[in-house]
Amino acid sequence: ALRAKVSKIVQGDDNTQFFHMIANGKHRKKKIIQLEQDEGTIVGHENLKLYISEYYKKLLGA
Template sequence: SLRAKVRKVVQGEDNTQFFHMIANGKHRKKKIFQLEQDEGTIVGQDNLKLYITNYYKQLFGA
């Protein structure tokens, strides 16, 4: 619930490490770390960007 989220943020003011763990955890959920494809697993931000860029170029054209 929203109230629980607010409480976590308020408690974070007193406990910086806890606050940053919560904040970083929310950020981490939005990040793609690897893709499982037929060709194998794609790992690393540069490799992922290249793969995704090429995928959409093939899909929509350069």
């Protein structure tokens, strides 16, 4: 119930699905799905992790 910033939700209430959609939508907005760079679009969790790690290693040094 706290994820949707609502204090009282009765399970099975008419609004339950609505509040779940809001909570899941907030979670989805925070997630990086792809990055568009000069080299092209980077897609996929592992590819993003590798690209970001390499970027900061170049930026900050090993």
